[in-house]
Amino acid sequence: MKSTNITWHDSKVAKEERQNQKKHKSPVLWFTGLSGSGKSTLSVEVEKALYELGVHSYRLDGDNVRHGLNKNLGFSPEDRTENIRRIGEVAKLMNDAGLVTLTAFISPYREDRGNVRELFEDGDFIEVYTKCSLEEAEERDPKGLYKKARAGEIKGFTGIDAPYEEPHSPEITVETDQHSLEDSVKQVVNYLLENKYI
Numbered sequence: 001m002k003s004t005n006i007t008w009h010d011s012k013v014a015k016e017e018r019q020n021q022k023k024h025k026s027p028v029l030w031f032t033g034l035s036g037s038g039k040s041t042l043s044v045e046v047e048k049a050l051y052e053l054g055v056h057s058y059r060l061d062g063d064n065v066r067h068g069l070n071k072n073l074g075f076s077p078e079d080r081t082e083n084i085r086r087i088g089e090v091a092k093l094m095n096d097a098g099l100v101t102l103t104a105f106i107s108p109y110r111e112d113r114g115n116v117r118e119l120f121e122d123g124d125f126i127e128v129y130t131k132c133s134l135e136e137a138e139e140r141d142p143k144g145l146y147k148k149a150r151a152g153e154i155k156g157f158t159g160i161d162a163p164y165e166e167p168h169s170p171e172i173t174v175e176t177d178q179h180s181l182e183d184s185v186k187q188v189v190n191y192l193l194e195n196k197y198i
Contacts, residue, residue, distance in 0.1 A: 018098030022056045024198040028091045028120065029188070031104045032113060032167065033130035034159050035145055036137035038176035038184070039104040042130060045185045047102055053189075055198050057100040060087060065105075075156050081112050088116035095124055100198070108158045110165045127170040128188060134159050136177040 019025055029046070031039040043059050050057045066073065070086055073079040084107050094101040107113050117125045137159065138146040149157035156162045167173075172191050174184045192198045 015096045015098060018096075022098045024055050024100065025124075025196075026095050026098045026100055027124050027126050027192070027197050028095055028101045028103065029126050029128050030091075030107070030113065030116065031102065031128045031130055032107045032170075033176075034132060034134060034137045034164055035106060035157075036140045036142055037130040037132035038174075038181075039106070039130045041181065042128075042174065042176065042184055042188070043102040043104040045181060046188050049185050049189050050100060050192075050198070053198060055100055056098065057102060058094055059102040059104070060090065061103075062105040075162075077109075077162075080108065084109075084112040084116060088119050091116070092119045095120060100192075106158050106164070108162065108164045110167065113167070126172065126191070127167055128172045128174060129167045129170040131166075131173050131175045132177045 015026070029043070031043050033039050040061050040063075043061070047057055047059045065087060066083075069090070070083050073083050084105060087103055087105060091101045091103055107116075113127065117127070119125075141147060145154060145157065146160065148154045149160040158164045172188060174187055176184055179187070189198075
């Protein structure tokens with residue numbers, strides 16, 4: 001059953017006022033890439049670096065969110081789309097709350113990422129492509145998922161028997177198979193500094 005007879009209630013505190021209180025803007029950093037490309041690892045370290053700079057932030061991770069908010073979703077194309085739609089809405093709330101939000105989701109479909117981008121004002125959505133060759137991601141295989149997918153134990157696995165659509169024009173491309181974690185963190189933080197988000 002869908003919601004009916006609902007009304008939006010405005011706050012007396014605007015997003016801009018929350019940002020002013022925190023002394024920084026509240027973009028959403030949308031980390032996307034193959035499993036094993038370094039999304040979670042990089043987002044964890046960027047969050048830590050932002051904390052050390054006094055920036056108010058929060059990180060949403062794909063696996064973590066599937067433990068609660070999205071535990072009723074699988075990995076079919078339809079469920080992946082709904083997973084990303086829900087995360088986009090949560091990220092929008094955090095953007096309004098004045099937090100820099102970091103999301104780490106494979107989010108394999110351009111259309112889904114584009115739909116999330118449309119939720120935000122210009123400049124509030126920063127797509128961060130953790131670019132990594134399939135060979136390197138499979139070599140890393142931190143969760144053993146590629147091995148299971150190659151053995152036929154996991155169906156619809158991104159990069160093996162399900163597609164990953166690379167971003168056409170992400171704000172940031174971090175080549176995680178070419179650069180150290182430290183340098184990758186600096187690249188993201190420097191982007192935020194240079195563009196006066198923080």
